[in-house]
Amino acid sequence: MRTDDAKLRAELIRTARSMNERGINVNKSGNVSARCRRGASEGYLITPTGVPYGELEPEDLVFMPLExxxxxxxxxxxxxxxxxxxxxxxxxxxxxxxxxxxxxHSAYATALACQNLPIPAFHYMVAAAGGASIDVAPYRRFGTPELAKAGAEMLREKDACLLEHHGVLACGVSLEKALSLAAEVENLARQYVIVRSLGEPRLIDEEEMREVLRKFRHYGEQPAREVKR
Ligand SMILES: [Zn+2]
Known part of the structure; x- marks a missing residue:
């Protein structure tokens, strides 16, 4: 496990700033965290509330114990x-x-979440989230333990989900992976909105998606390589 040190804090700030560059952090609504150890305590380092990412300093990040x-x-x-x-x-x-x-709260993914529209297998990259669809966690009020549970429950089996009337939740084995998945969910959401505007979306069949998922897991075993589209 990583340690709460200057290197991790710098990486977390870089990740937060890339959310801006990728256009997925709308009005400071995004947040990012990394699991780490601080002394004897196991927990995670997370962005603070209300600070624009351009102004973030290492000491602004907050360590939360997982107890x-x-x-x-x-x-x-x-x-x-x-x-x-x-x-x-x-x-x-x-x-x-x-x-x-x-x-x-990236725009297209949030729009789908507001309409309670999961993203089906219209494109093989949906498998990047670890399943044949990206599903919607039921609405719970922001900042509540109920929302925390609803979101985490959806991530038991997959690495990303939409949050009804709210936004996107994504995770990964590194900051880079979690960020790139959140950006991919927004990309897929945008494509899916366009596809829907062209008529009834055509989907990849279940058997083929199982094969795509198998391939993605295979790629996952080679951590040095990114899945190429
Ligand atoms: Zn939010």
Whole structure:
């Protein structure tokens, strides 16, 4: 597991800024975190609430221990953590393999989430999220333990989901993977909205998607290589 150090803090800030560059952080609504150890405590480092990513300094990031019961008061840092800190915590508790979590309100994915429209297998890249569809977690109020649970539950089997009337939740084995998945979900959502405007979406059949997923997992075994489209 990684340690809460200057290198990780710099990487987290770089990831947060790339959310802006990729256009998936709308009005500071996005947040990102990375699992790490700080002293004897296991937890995660997360972006603070209300600070534009261009102005983020390493000391602005907040360390949250992963100890039950989860408590905002256990935060270590000079600022308050993102209001969705608990959703990040629940994903880490649910998925021992996950090292980073990204949350966004990116436009097209959020539009689909608002209409409770999951993204089906209209394109093989849907498999990048780990299944034959990207599903929608039921609406729960922002910043609540209920939303945290609903989001984390959807990530038990897959690496990304939409959050009804809210946005996107994505995770990965590294900050780069989680960020690139969140960006891919937005890309797929945009393509899917266009496809829907052309008529009834045509889907890849189940058997073929199983094969695509098998191939994706195979690629996943070679961490040095990215899945190419
Ligand atoms: Zn949000």
């Amino acid at each position: 039950e019961p989860l408590d905002a008061a256990s935060a270590v840092g000079r600022l308050r953590p993102s209001s969705e800190w608990e959703m990040h915590a629940r994903v880490y508790l649910e998925r021992a393999d996950v090292e980073a979590v990204v949350h966004t």
